[in-house]
Amino acid sequence: xxxxxxxxxxxxxxxxxxxxxxxxxxxPEVFLEKYFLTECLAERNGTDTFAAVDASxxxxxxxxxxxxxxxxxxxxxxxxxxxxxxxxxxESFSNERMLVNVREYIEGVSLDxxxxxxxxxxxxITEICMKLCDILSGLHHRTEPVIHRDIKPQNVIISSxxxxxxxxxxxxxxxxxxxxxxxxxxxxxxxxxQAYAAPEQYGFSQTDARADIYSFGVLLRxxxxxxxxxxxxxxxxxxxxxxxxxxTAFSPDDRxxxxxxxxxxxxxxxxxxxxxxxxxxxxxxxxxxxxxxxAGFRIYKAxxxxxxxxxxxxxxxxxxxxxxxxxxxxxxxxxxxxxGGTQQTLDGTEGADSVATIGLLKTVLIDVYGLDADxxxxxxxxxxxxxxxxxxxxxxxxxxxxxxGTMVYVAVKVHDPAIVAxxxxxxxxxxxxxxxxxxxxxxxxxxxxxxxxRPDDITVGEMALILANAERVFDAAAEAEAKRxxx
Amino acid sequence: MTDKSRxxxxxxxWARLFAAKNAGNFMAEYSENYELPSFSDYITDLCxxxxxxxxxxxxxxxxxxxxxxxxxxxGRNPSRDTVIQFAYGFxxxxxxxxxxxxxxxxxxxxxxxxxxxxxxxxxxNKFTLMETQQFLYDNSLxxxxxxxxx
Numbered sequence: 001x002x003x004x005x006x007x008x009x010x011x012x013x014x015x016x017x018x019x020x021x022x023x024x025x026x027x028p029e030v031f032l033e034k035y036f037l038t039e040c041l042a043e044r045n046g047t048d049t050f051a052a053v054d055a056s057x058x059x060x061x062x063x064x065x066x067x068x069x070x071x072x073x074x075x076x077x078x079x080x081x082x083x084x085x086x087x088x089x090x091e092s093f094s095n096e097r098m099l100v101n102v103r104e105y106i107e108g109v110s111l112d113x114x115x116x117x118x119x120x121x122x123x124x125i126t127e128i129c130m131k132l133c134d135i136l137s138g139l140h141h142r143t144e145p146v147i148h149r150d151i152k153p154q155n156v157i158i159s160s161x162x163x164x165x166x167x168x169x170x171x172x173x174x175x176x177x178x179x180x181x182x183x184x185x186x187x188x189x190x191x192x193x194q195a196y197a198a199p200e201q202y203g204f205s206q207t208d209a210r211a212d213i214y215s216f217g218v219l220l221r222x223x224x225x226x227x228x229x230x231x232x233x234x235x236x237x238x239x240x241x242x243x244x245x246x247x248t249a250f251s252p253d254d255r256x257x258x259x260x261x262x263x264x265x266x267x268x269x270x271x272x273x274x275x276x277x278x279x280x281x282x283x284x285x286x287x288x289x290x291x292x293x294x295a296g297f298r299i300y301k302a303x304x305x306x307x308x309x310x311x312x313x314x315x316x317x318x319x320x321x322x323x324x325x326x327x328x329x330x331x332x333x334x335x336x337x338x339x340g341g342t343q344q345t346l347d348g349t350e351g352a353d354s355v356a357t358i359g360l361l362k363t364v365l366i367d368v369y370g371l372d373a374d375x376x377x378x379x380x381x382x383x384x385x386x387x388x389x390x391x392x393x394x395x396x397x398x399x400x401x402x403x404x405g406t407m408v409y410v411a412v413k414v415h416d417p418a419i420v421a422x423x424x425x426x427x428x429x430x431x432x433x434x435x436x437x438x439x440x441x442x443x444x445x446x447x448x449x450x451x452x453x454r455p456d457d458i459t460v461g462e463m464a465l466i467l468a469n470a471e472r473v474f475d476a477a478a479e480a481e482a483k484r485x486x487x
Numbered sequence: 488m489t490d491k492s493r494x495x496x497x498x499x500x501w502a503r504l505f506a507a508k509n510a511g512n513f514m515a516e517y518s519e520n521y522e523l524p525s526f527s528d529y530i531t532d533l534c535x536x537x538x539x540x541x542x543x544x545x546x547x548x549x550x551x552x553x554x555x556x557x558x559x560x561x562g563r564n565p566s567r568d569t570v571i572q573f574a575y576g577f578x579x580x581x582x583x584x585x586x587x588x589x590x591x592x593x594x595x596x597x598x599x600x601x602x603x604x605x606x607x608x609x610x611x612n613k614f615t616l617m618e619t620q621q622f623l624y625d626n627s628l629x630x631x632x633x634x635x636x637x
Binding site: 015017018019021022024036037039040041043048050051109113284358 | 601602615
């Protein structure tokens, strides 16, 4: 055994000597007797964070605070904070130089690592963030609210099983959490992590729960874009972008005032929730339509239509009666002859049976729906126009024909662009444009495609039918909403 | 041995062992903005650049063969002790070991941790894994990989 005790060729200091110079006198003796330090996880601001094991081999986290730099009560905040999503406080030790808090070790990885290692979907991100909202809600709604003030991915631990299914979300690091005392003017020191800290944490004013809401917004942005800073070049799913913007408003007054509101906004921005909303919208439409027809108003004939089943009409042939009704409805309503009929259309084709073109569609958007010509006419380049500056994310020549999916996309977007907010020009795994797929799902749920069965090269009449159906759906929804407000 | 024959003092040795202590912090910040290579890619490249075969590294690291090959192939990140075993497998110095730990997203060797100090000392002096285990054992410190000696 002695053979391994060879002196190094590089230096003459032996290991024994090295270990003799090892100084751990700063730590409370009882703490060192009970826990063995295995890793130093972090070292900053007079705080060392260690991984430690006890005699039985159980793992813990020990935070050691230098008393000359930290003025805190033993056990500090964490001792009084027990609950789901927070680490369990075990015990604390102290001597004249140091205070040591031992807490449970949370098995898992920090959210920044988790996000880097897993391809997080919007649903995953929303799920994690809503769980984080619940934890923050528990902290903010205590009789004496606790503001964490250092919300960032590094302080959120994700525990998952082998399949990657998220089991638990835990918020750690309560170093700078402080109980909010109304009346104190400003926080005297800067706390927090620069990229995530709210402006008032730099000393503009007293921080309250809205500082956490700010950091939460930055965290959400980081998860969605990979950056803590706003980047206009990266398109964020619009409903979530709105949540981020409101969370990270400069003035606390412009933010959500309560984390529960953030959670609600997130659940509504969640695509799953949006689907449920679309269903609700359909229900509202049906109800509104029934009310309106009972009241005896003369309304568009579509109201009384019942959907054809697949056997009743050939799959790819549209319902002629509905088409001709839609054509006269649209022409009358907008006092135009763009939708065919007896006169020649602007693009030179004749009647509602002629095949519609992109050129005609653009004219309809500008003349009928009053959209800005620059917005509709994207420059004709080979690259996609994925920007809010242009109505179409794709570029086509004016003489190209139109597929039903595209027409539905246009019909939905012209009324509510938010529904088809994800309009990436890249096709998804199924070979579909995401925006078009969302529009088609919405159209199927609400009946926008009723009677329009031809998949490609649709006619001017079918264009009118899809647009008319969409008007019916959105008008009914608006009417139902107005009634709801009145009641 | 007389004092005159001393090349350096203990203070200097501490400084030398953990000269790259802050490199870990730098890498951690770096990784917030740029993607770190995966552990498997990194050790595969390391093998190539050193003209070594994974088998040789795995053997020197005293890692069970099929597990070692799985780590080269990719998948989950290894434990911190396994990464340290790889450092012995590649015969890395302290600085390179710190980098390898960062790549595997583990805490670097730290002077405040007695066991880390012993490991750093042994890596610095090019001791083998078995020699290091003996040092740890003699100083009542947990062995690398949690195994028993002998």
